[in-house]
Amino acid sequence: MEERLYDLIFICRPATPEEEISKIVTTLEHSAVEHGGKVEKTEKWGTRRLAYRVSKHREGFFVYMVLRSAQSDIIKELERRLKVSDAVIKYQTVRLDEDLKRQQKLVKHRERRAGRRPRKAAGAPTPAQQVPPTAEQTAAS
Amino acid sequence: MADEPVKVPIEVPAATPAPSAPRSEGPSGGGTHRSEGHSGGGGQRREGYSGGGGGGQRREGGGPGGPGGGGPGGPRRGGKRQYFRKKKVCRFCVERVDFIDYKKVEMLQPFVQERGKILPRRMTGTCSRHQRWLGEAIKRARNIALLPFATEL
Numbered sequence: 001m002e003e004r005l006y007d008l009i010f011i012c013r014p015a016t017p018e019e020e021i022s023k024i025v026t027t028l029e030h031s032a033v034e035h036g037g038k039v040e041k042t043e044k045w046g047t048r049r050l051a052y053r054v055s056k057h058r059e060g061f062f063v064y065m066v067l068r069s070a071q072s073d074i075i076k077e078l079e080r081r082l083k084v085s086d087a088v089i090k091y092q093t094v095r096l097d098e099d100l101k102r103q104q105k106l107v108k109h110r111e112r113r114a115g116r117r118p119r120k121a122a123g124a125p126t127p128a129q130q131v132p133p134t135a136e137q138t139a140a141s
Numbered sequence: 142m143a144d145e146p147v148k149v150p151i152e153v154p155a156a157t158p159a160p161s162a163p164r165s166e167g168p169s170g171g172g173t174h175r176s177e178g179h180s181g182g183g184g185q186r187r188e189g190y191s192g193g194g195g196g197g198q199r200r201e202g203g204g205p206g207g208p209g210g211g212g213p214g215g216p217r218r219g220g221k222r223q224y225f226r227k228k229k230v231c232r233f234c235v236e237r238v239d240f241i242d243y244k245k246v247e248m249l250q251p252f253v254q255e256r257g258k259i260l261p262r263r264m265t266g267t268c269s270r271h272q273r274w275l276g277e278a279i280k281r282a283r284n285i286a287l288l289p290f291a292t293e294l
Contacts, residue, residue, distance in 0.1 A: 007244075009244075009285050011285070011286065050286040051257075051283070051286050051287060051288050051289040051290075052286060052289050052290060052291075052292075054286055060286065064244070090285065090286060091285075092281070092284050092285040094243070094281055099240055100240065102239075102240075103239040103240040106239045107239060110237070
């Protein structure tokens with residue numbers, strides 16, 4: 001089975017000490033590896049305001065992880081762990097590989113079209129092609 | 142990449158052209174003559190009926206409103222037409238967005254009302270494909286408390 005990409009976000013209580021959050025993250029990473037997955041990225045977003053109250057909290061500590069795995073059991077296991085731990089008030093896993101695949105397809109399609117178009121009309125498509133990279137460059141710089 | 146679009150074309154109010162439409166149609170079709178005829182004979186008779194009386198009054202109000210509002214009615218009617226309205230363009234198509242990330246709240250925020258409602262396509266001008274992705278992203282963000290389902294007071 002092909003590998004799948006998942007986004008995992010969980011929210012801890014704002015009062016949780018930093019060490020405990022790190023402990024949760026390490027246990028999650030360990031169990032992910034045990035189940036044949038791979039943790040690509042772990043980000044601590046820090047304490048953020050919640051858009052609505054979650055178990056009587058208005059703020060929460062957000063942790064964001066990106067996982068790659070061929071088995072779906074890994075998600076089951078990680079969600080079980082998150083459910084069990086008291087510090088975690090909310091979690092969400094989203095499968096992203098299909099969206100990304102769609103994105104790549106669109107990019108490829110556009111490139112092909114951009115490559116084909118200049119034969120018919122050379123002037124029109126070139127400025128349109130130049131726009132997106134400049135926007136990305138400005139955002140990156 | 143996503144930080145630039147802060148302004149949303151929400152200013153196009155869907156409500157304003159709607160009330161002007163019936164008003165402009167009514168008096169333009171010779172509304173003054175009708176109102177005179179009803180006020181003379183039928184007005185008293187219809188006072189017995191609450192609905193009829195209301196209708197008579199409305200027409201009488203529409204009669205003077207017609208010639209008076211004829212001047213401003215012209216440009217208003219012109220504004221209602223789509224030729225004069227700025228054409229809305231899908232912002233995601235302009236920027237060539239292939240994937241709307243649900244984690245970028247500041248990117249989704251312009252497409253959500255203050256109370257948390259997803260803005261319709263007719264307000265924002267988003268194309269159907271991107272609106273679909275946008276809705277999905279907003280719903281994901283809502284689930285993880287990045288965006289509200291409905292703001293509580």
